[in-house]
Amino acid sequence: MSVELLSMRRRLLLSLGLGAGVVTGASCIELASTDSCFEMAEEADDDGIVVHAQYRPEADGECLHENASAVSSSAKQEWCGAELEAVACGPVRNGDWCEYVVVFDEQPNPCAVIGRPFLVGAESVCAPVRQRGGWSAALGSVRLPEDPQLRAALSAHWAEVAQAEHASIAAFARFGLQLLQLGAPPRLLTACREAMVDETRHARAAFELAARFGGQGSLGPGSLPVADACADSDAVAILRDVVLEGCLGETRAAAEAREAARSCAEPTLRRALEAIAVDEERHAALAWSFVAWLLDARPELASTFAALVDSVLELPLVAPSGSVDAPSWGLLSAEARRRIDREVRRELVAPLAAALLARHQRADNSATQVHVRVC
Known part of the structure; x- marks a missing residue:
């Protein structure tokens, strides 16, 4: 590890x-x-x-x-x-x-998209990328690679990151309503609100980078389909979404961003990745803290949580499309991302879940x- x-x-x-x-x-x-x-x-x-x-x-x-x-x-x-x-x-x-x-x-x-996916049913939903204003960010100068194919790959990568981060805003907006529904304490509500601000900042930075590497005008999100987003609102469905979106998705996102930052040689990109890594880890902590609180409030859900974790660990590894091996530019290869996915499931998700269940069992x-x- x-x-x-x-x-x-x-x-x-x-x-x-x-x-x-x-x-x-x-x-x-x-x-x-x-x-x-x-x-x-x-x-x-x-x-x-x-x-x-x-x-x-x-x-x-x-x-x-x-x-x-x-x-x-x-x-x-x-x-x-x-x-x-x-x-x-x-x-x-x-x-x-x-x-x-x-x-x-x-x-x-x-045991078997980076960030906290916005799941509607079993589908991860995100908005299309559009040429529009309002989503740019002040990042400072970014050195552009001479290779046009690498520039295109970087633009496509950051556009995907922007879509994922924008979708995460919706995921946290829904989570905030779910926290209110379950009677969660203020500390979780505050952390959820702050996470929405973080994801908005990430999305703006990613849209800015996608535009710069693509040599295009300002980019931003189109309309996000949210119909039926709150259809499943019982405690089990909420717990399921948190396990998949937060305990796995955010934990993996933090690990991947940290790995990408470690190998990135471009200063502005590295700073952006480091900031994302710190924020995503905090979001992962929110997900795990929610589970800990829910198991205390609803002890009967412990077996459900254990089953959900088992099912998440058995999901196929994410197979990123279009991954280019350019670590000095913060681009991890598909093989590297699958390795991180495996390690996160085994070294973080499984032990953390077991620790929570063990504490519940003792209590x-x-x-x-x-x-x-x-x-």
């Missing part, structure tokens, strides 16, 4: 109040009771999937090394059938719980059943 994704996961965990642990490996491993356990987990990371697991023994029961096999059977569903390879550390007694650091054979991840009385805590 890249340092960027590792840092991003730490920040998202902190935003959810789950940042007491230390993140490492293919999952977040809460710091065990001894430093040696943590060091062993780091060493094991190169060999497979590292998971910090725990179970509660019977009353007065001992923590036994053999119980790691029970932990592994519970974890197999979480990690696509991976088999226990080794117990890197443990058991360590932590209050009523026995804790382990276990390593699973790393299996190819069978809901975790009795004596074996479970795996992945954060």
